[in-house]
Amino acid sequence: AQKITQTQPGMFVQEKEAVTLDCTYDTSDQSYGLFWYKQPSSGEMIFLIYQGSYDEQNATEGRYSLNFQKARKSANLVISASQLGDSAMYFCAMREGGNQGGKLIFGQGTELSVKP
Amino acid sequence: GAGVSQTPSNKVTEKGKYVELRCDPISGHTALYWYRQSLGQGPEFLIYFQGTGAADDSGLPNDRFFAVRPEGSVSTLKIQRTERGDSAVYLCASSPTDRSYEQYFGPGTRLTVT
Numbered sequence: 001a002q003k004i005t006q007t008q009p010g011m012f013v014q015e016k017e018a019v020t021l022d023c024t025y026d027t028s029d030q031s032y033g034l035f036w037y038k039q040p041s042s043g044e045m046i047f048l049i050y051q052g053s054y055d056e057q058n059a060t061e062g063r064y065s066l067n068f069q070k071a072r073k074s075a076n077l078v079i080s081a082s083q084l085g086d087s088a089m090y091f092c093a094m095r096e097g098g099n100q101g102g103k104l105i106f107g108q109g110t111e112l113s114v115k116p
Numbered sequence: 117g118a119g120v121s122q123t124p125s126n127k128v129t130e131k132g133k134y135v136e137l138r139c140d141p142i143s144g145h146t147a148l149y150w151y152r153q154s155l156g157q158g159p160e161f162l163i164y165f166q167g168t169g170a171a172d173d174s175g176l177p178n179d180r181f182f183a184v185r186p187e188g189s190v191s192t193l194k195i196q197r198t199e200r201g202d203s204a205v206y207l208c209a210s211s212p213t214d215r216s217y218e219q220y221f222g223p224g225t226r227l228t229v230t
Contacts, residue, residue, distance in 0.1 A: 004158075033217055035217075037221075042223070043205065043223055043224050044221055044222070044223050044224070045159070045207065045209070045221035046221075047218050047219070047220070047221075050217050050218065052217075091158050091159070093158075095217070102164065102171075102172065102214070103149065103161035103164055103172060103174075103175065104149075104151075104159070104161065104219065105161065106151075106158030106159050106160070107158050108156075108157060108158050109157075109158050
């Protein structure tokens with residue numbers, strides 16, 4: 001069974017507008033972490049934001065926020081005030097288990113294009 | 117400071133040959149991860165080291181793949197008898213400890229098997 005599902009292969013957004021990238025996950029663990037990474041055309045994976053399963057508040061990092069809905073098992077990324085440089089692939093990922101380390105399980109990704 | 121580096125950036129090899137891919141983690145990072153990313157897909161976990169030992173190698177696809185980290189710093193991913201299906205970008209990541217949640221990725225090695 002797929003553990004991380006990103007249902008939007010591609011998204012378009014107008015510059016300066018907000019955009020939501022969807023992510024749902026599947027796990028039987030009570031303790032887990034959710035991540036979003038950005039991958040520009042250069043190929044390097046850039047960490048954006050992290051949400052722990054026990055965190056009560058939604059994570060925010062600058063223009064990025066994570067809309068965490070535990071009961072729905074969703075962890076959507078919201079980018080506010082989109083910029084041209086936000087055009088890239090975005091990956092949602094999960095780390096299972098109570099320890100902080102360990103492998104990340106990635107979704108298929110969403111390609112975001114920001115229009116001027 | 118210097119980030120994670122990977123060499124070579126590109127490698128083209130013939131089917132059946134042996135290849136080695138190198139990863140230099142951020143200095144002082146004890147945890148090191150290898151992932152493989154096929155075209156149009158998200159990265160897939162291969163193996164994870166904490167120090168010199170492989171803490172989880174459950175993602176290695178078969179016994180043609182092997183990785184080492186003899187001194188707890190640089191790691192080498194070794195692929196024997198390469199197949200065309202091994203063509204992918206191989207990503208390395210490191211983190212300060214295996215208790216840290218953030219993994220810092222290198223630029224990857226693009227492997228093409230002809």
